[in-house]
Amino acid sequence: MEESGIQSRCDGENTQTASEPVVGLEDGHVLLSPYSVSSFRVQPTGVSKIPSVLEVVRSLSKCSSSVSNGPPNSMRFDTTTNPFSWDKASEISFRENRKIDVSPRSVSSLSSFIRPSLGAGVARTQSASVGEMMKKVRSSSIDSSNAPGTPKSFSVDMTHDELDSFDDPSDTFPYITRLPLIVLEFHNLTYEVNSKNTKNVKKFVSGLTSIGWNSRAVNPSQSPPRNSSTRVLDQVSGEARDGEILAVMGPSGSGKSTLIDALAQRIAPESLAGSVTLNGERVSNSLLRCISAYVMQEDLLFPLLTVAETLMFAAEVRLSSATHNTQRKRDRVDQLLKQLGLQRVANSIVGDEGRRGVSGGERRRVSIGIDIIHDPLLLFLDEPTSGLDSTSAYLLIKTLQKIAHTGSIVILSIHQPSYRILGLLDRLIILAFGHKIYGGAPSGLKTFYAAFGRPIPEHENSTEHAMDLIQELHSSATGIKPLVDFSRAWTEVNSRFSEAELGPDGGMDLRSAISASIKRGKLVTTKEYTDAQSGYDVIADLAKLESTSESSKVMKFANSIWQEVPILMWRALINISRTPELFLMRLGTVMVTGFLLATVYWGLDHTPTGVQQRLGFFTFVVSASYYTCADALPVFIQERYIFLRETSHNAYRKSSYVLANALIYIPFQAILALVFSTIIWWAVGLAGGFSGFSFLVLITWASFWTGNSFVTFISGIAPSVIMGFVAVVALLAYFQMLSGFFILKDHIPRYWIWLHYISMVKYPYEAVLTNEFDRPGICYERAANIFSGTPLEPVKDPAFVDGLLAYVRASLPNTSYASMTRDSCVLSGHDIYLSREIDLSKWANLGTTISFGIFYRILFYVILRLRGGNRRQ
Numbered sequence: 001m002e003e004s005g006i007q008s009r010c011d012g013e014n015t016q017t018a019s020e021p022v023v024g025l026e027d028g029h030v031l032l033s034p035y036s037v038s039s040f041r042v043q044p045t046g047v048s049k050i051p052s053v054l055e056v057v058r059s060l061s062k063c064s065s066s067v068s069n070g071p072p073n074s075m076r077f078d079t080t081t082n083p084f085s086w087d088k089a090s091e092i093s094f095r096e097n098r099k100i101d102v103s104p105r106s107v108s109s110l111s112s113f114i115r116p117s118l119g120a121g122v123a124r125t126q127s128a129s130v131g132e133m134m135k136k137v138r139s140s141s142i143d144s145s146n147a148p149g150t151p152k153s154f155s156v157d158m159t160h161d162e163l164d165s166f167d168d169p170s171d172t173f174p175y176i177t178r179l180p181l182i183v184l185e186f187h188n189l190t191y192e193v194n195s196k197n198t199k200n201v202k203k204f205v206s207g208l209t210s211i212g213w214n215s216r217a218v219n220p221s222q223s224p225p226r227n228s229s230t231r232v233l234d235q236v237s238g239e240a241r242d243g244e245i246l247a248v249m250g251p252s253g254s255g256k257s258t259l260i261d262a263l264a265q266r267i268a269p270e271s272l273a274g275s276v277t278l279n280g281e282r283v284s285n286s287l288l289r290c291i292s293a294y295v296m297q298e299d300l301l302f303p304l305l306t307v308a309e310t311l312m313f314a315a316e317v318r319l320s321s322a323t324h325n326t327q328r329k330r331d332r333v334d335q336l337l338k339q340l341g342l343q344r345v346a347n348s349i350v351g352d353e354g355r356r357g358v359s360g361g362e363r364r365r366v367s368i369g370i371d372i373i374h375d376p377l378l379l380f381l382d383e384p385t386s387g388l389d390s391t392s393a394y395l396l397i398k399t400l401q402k403i404a405h406t407g408s409i410v411i412l413s414i415h416q417p418s419y420r421i422l423g424l425l426d427r428l429i430i431l432a433f434g435h436k437i438y439g440g441a442p443s444g445l446k447t448f449y450a451a452f453g454r455p456i457p458e459h460e461n462s463t464e465h466a467m468d469l470i471q472e473l474h475s476s477a478t479g480i481k482p483l484v485d486f487s488r489a490w491t492e493v494n495s496r497f498s499e500a501e502l503g504p505d506g507g508m509d510l511r512s513a514i515s516a517s518i519k520r521g522k523l524v525t526t527k528e529y530t531d532a533q534s535g536y537d538v539i540a541d542l543a544k545l546e547s548t549s550e551s552s553k554v555m556k557f558a559n560s561i562w563q564e565v566p567i568l569m570w571r572a573l574i575n576i577s578r579t580p581e582l583f584l585m586r587l588g589t590v591m592v593t594g595f596l597l598a599t600v601y602w603g604l605d606h607t608p609t610g611v612q613q614r615l616g617f618f619t620f621v622v623s624a625s626y627y628t629c630a631d632a633l634p635v636f637i638q639e640r641y642i643f644l645r646e647t648s649h650n651a652y653r654k655s656s657y658v659l660a661n662a663l664i665y666i667p668f669q670a671i672l673a674l675v676f677s678t679i680i681w682w683a684v685g686l687a688g689g690f691s692g693f694s695f696l697v698l699i700t701w702a703s704f705w706t707g708n709s710f711v712t713f714i715s716g717i718a719p720s721v722i723m724g725f726v727a728v729v730a731l732l733a734y735f736q737m738l739s740g741f742f743i744l745k746d747h748i749p750r751y752w753i754w755l756h757y758i759s760m761v762k763y764p765y766e767a768v769l770t771n772e773f774d775r776p777g778i779c780y781e782r783a784a785n786i787f788s789g790t791p792l793e794p795v796k797d798p799a800f801v802d803g804l805l806a807y808v809r810a811s812l813p814n815t816s817y818a819s820m821t822r823d824s825c826v827l828s829g830h831d832i833y834l835s836r837e838i839d840l841s842k843w844a845n846l847g848t849t850i851s852f853g854i855f856y857r858i859l860f861y862v863i864l865r866l867r868g869g870n871r872r873q
Contacts (some may be wrong), residue, residue, distance in 0.1 A: 007323035028291040181240045182279060182377060182513050184409055189262050189274035191233040191255075191434075201692035232258045234434040235274070237491075240427060242377065245400060245410045247417065249465060250431035256413035257297075257382050259431065263411060264294050264380040279510040286556065289649050291514065291523060293371035293377035297386055299363045300642045303352035304578040305571070307345050307366055311336055314373040317651045320558040340365045340399055360416060361392030365399060371448045371649070372403060374558075375522050377514070379403060381412035390418055397421045407522060419461050432470045435484045439491060452486050548763070556650045561659070564652040583668060585677065586631055593624045596674045598683030606780050611832055617684060618768045619741045622761055625676075625700055626732055629707030633724045636661075636715040643864075654864045662857050665708055671702035687772055687829070695771050699846055703764045710760060716863035735759035740766065745837045760852045766838045767845035773829035774842070781827035 148426050232255050240246035248256045261267050263276055265285050275282065301310060315329040324332070337343045342358075342365055350366060351357015357364070364384060372379060384400070385393035386737060397417075401424050404410040417425065422442045430438040438448055445462040448470070449455055456465045473480045508516075557564070576583065604610045636643075647654055677697045684856045686692060711728055718724030739761040740747060756762060805820055820826075840848065 024566045057094050074423055077452070095536035098108045117189065142851055182409065182510070182517070183239055184241075184263065184276070184278055184378065184411075185280070186263060186276045186296065187274055188235045189237070189239045189259065189272065190231065190235055190275070191258055191262060191267060192229040192231050193273050194229055197208045222500045232434050233262065236276075236429075236431070236434075236436045238427075238429050238436070238439045240409050240411050242407050242409050243404055245397070245404050245412065245424065246427040246429065246430060247425045247427065248411070248413045248429045248462060249415070249466075251470060252415070253433075254431040255434045256415075256425075256431060259429075260380050260382050260411060260413050264288070264295070264378075279508065279513055288378075289556070291376055292380065293374075293376040293649060295368050295371050295379070295381040295384060296385075296641075297382040297643055298641070299360075300645050301350045301352075301363065301366060301370075302571070302575060302642065303350050303355050303357060306344050306347050306349050307362070308333060308337065308347060308356060309571075309574065310350060310366055310367050311642060312616075313567065313571050314370040314651070316559075317557055317564060317646070318374045321563055332373065336369050339402060340369050342366065342369070343394070352523075359392070360397055361388050362761065364388065364392075364396055368399070368403075369397075371423050372408075375406070376408060377517060377522060378411070381410070383413050383415065385414055385417075385421070394418065394424075396421050397424050400424075407517060416463050416467055417859045422461075422463060430466055431473075431589075432480055432483075435480070435487075436491075437470065437483055437487050438466070440494070448490060451490065452483065541599050557653060559652075560657050563657035565660045565663070568652065568656060569664045570680075572660065576668075584629070586628065587672060589628055590624075590672050590676045593628065595681035597621065597624070597680050599683045601680075603685050606778065608781050608827060611780050611827070614772060615741060615769070618765060618772070619736070620701060621680065621700070621768065622739075622765045623732070623736055625703035625764070626710070626761065627706060628672075629711050630725065630728050632665075632708050632711045633715050633718070633728060633803070636712055637718065637721055637724060640715075655861060658857055658861045659862065661712065662705075662709065662853075666705065669704040669708065670701050673697050673704055676700055687775055687778060692771055695842065695846075696768065699764050699767045699771070699842075699849065702846055702849040702853070706760055706764075706849050706856070708855035709853040709860070713860045713863070716867070718862050732761070735761040739760075740836065740838075760849065761851070763840075763845040763848040766840065767849065768840045769836055770838060770842035770845065773833040773836075775829050778829040779825035780829065780832065781829065782825055795840040 007537045074186075080646065162305060190698075236255075236259060238246070248259050250256050258267070262272055262274075265283075265288050277636070311333045312329065315324075315333050319329055319332065333711070337346050342362060345362055349355065349357045350363060355365070368379075368381070368384070379400075381400070384396055388396065400410050400412065414421070422428075425442050428438065428442045428445070429436060438445065440448070442462065445466065446456050449462075449465065454465075454469055456462050460725055469483070470480060473483055506779070514523070559567075597617065601613060602619070604613050643657060646652065647657070677693065677700050681693050681696060682685075688695070688698070710731075711724075714724050714727050718727060734755060736759075737743075738752060738756045739759050740756065745756060747752070809820055
């Protein structure tokens, strides 16, 4: 048979050329798997799903060619224009010659996602049709009754296996792997917010103003009262399929980001009306986190990490160490660098506004790479092209198209795509003030607006026409209500025809579809979601994910807490090592503070005056330890949104972050404590020898660590760095005032005594006082100097002093003063210790100081748990 005859028969079905590589052929036969869909785009009556070739063949009593045992080894498919015949009972009707009726539009299930190496001709968002593949057939069986050169049927080689053994799509021919079709559907999504005090409404109203909002609603009624609700989404419906890009377009404030958040379950379910399903099934938030990724509009990245290090960290925390060793994680990073076109800048730092790094488009691709490191089935992106030039935006969407072609559903919001970008999109939803204006293929925009009576002029961008028309109608007397009404009528009419389109694998349930995806390498994430070679029982684990009992759920994180903490510490250490000036600045601050204290309090003597000076000296030592910790305040405030992004999809535990943050600074704080203590110890001449010095180092380190914990806790609740500094300074001032130095405990008013006990300055202060004064044998004043520091100090007459001591001995015969002499100690270190009303030993005060640090870390963790949610209320 001549190839030209086949081409003339199927010219309307394909645009491939004969020069392209042969698609899906084996010895001149079109390769179909038993799971190929056997029907085409018609409206069958009473049919709930479309059967596969396997189902059709099993219902036949015989086939065009047969074997002695088992199923037939070939099937003959009629390629005439006669539609597939169904009856109302969903039975399959056949021709008299028992051929299976299939049109050239029947899907062949040759996966373009799994086998892109077959050539550019199959790099599509759906499998090739029979008609398309017929163009590549070099020979075929021909019905002699047909007109010369026009085939009526062709054979399909089925000799590679028995039909009855095909219980799973992965068991089909090795060169035909049918990617399970996953469909995300949403119906009548409605979301209302309070226009009085909701930030979302402020953003919404601001957006409306930017396109000419003048207090009109969708209908020409008055604007709502101040305390009324605003409907951000109003009965929005649509669908997205794997292998496709769904773009949500509209003016600012139209509800684009809200719709993306609704589909990603980032809106509290009690606040959202309508339904979101995958393959017809509702999905829990736990499961959705495992199979999806959400890319925020801002590029929340550590500027000092390289591109490769950033992706490697994502691989470390998102891929299980049980199934992915270090080399496999590196291989995944290398694969992602190639897929995203980042190989050239792999060793360049990410950079930010203050540091030169990669370009804006490359930085955006890094953000995407972080979230798709586990190869999710669904990818949500909030305005990924925002802030990019036209070329960078096009390259980014082109990259997203490649990601979609790997079998992911890509859903993104976009303000106004260019003509080139529009050509990369598979589905488009246009929103205006919460209403769906259009939903369908971008190529259908011309038909839609022509039917509305406002055709798109030639050589004009379809999206620009759509946006201009929305603004024009909104400024009119009727508003956009006519367009909204027409859109609903248009959708209702077209939905009747879309019901006959191919469903997801002929009705494949979600668990089976996810299981098949995992076996092909998708969702390379936790120990439960293993790689393709090891296999996976998705039914059991999905049942756990859907369970209402938290204890029975499958593990949410890829690694244990003990694996996450070192990974987080590794990243923090890299950031610290690339900003040595910060540590050197703090070290310099500590050294300057120690130098000032050493020179001011140089060589304090053992006199009552020296005692007072020591008390003030220790107050400044403890206060300086806390105030020099304020530099930790901006750390978490700057990392806050990175933390929220990473934990929103369970990259790691919040407790792991808190623990890593607490441990990573301990060595640096120990260095600061050692330097600070060494400077002041020898210069001032403190007591205790080496043991006293060692304790001073310990209590100074504990003060540094507790101060860091306190400042970190404040950073968790402070809305900004400035507000955080104000809170830190004020609270430390209160703690210092009631620590016991300026006013003794017994003199503090009872209604403020609680502040004395929660003062974290109190315990290290009392610890250093105990370390200095609670020692036997140290005397700060003897009887001969009893008048020192008084108006009688000039009196030096020994006879007068002896007479006074005799009077004291006579007046207090039954006390320790009865044996007082000129050399007797009247003010020992222990006396000073007792006079300060100290309750605890120095070791107990050290333990209490460390306990305060732990307490503030726990409070920080609680704040992260309370404020770490990613859902709108």
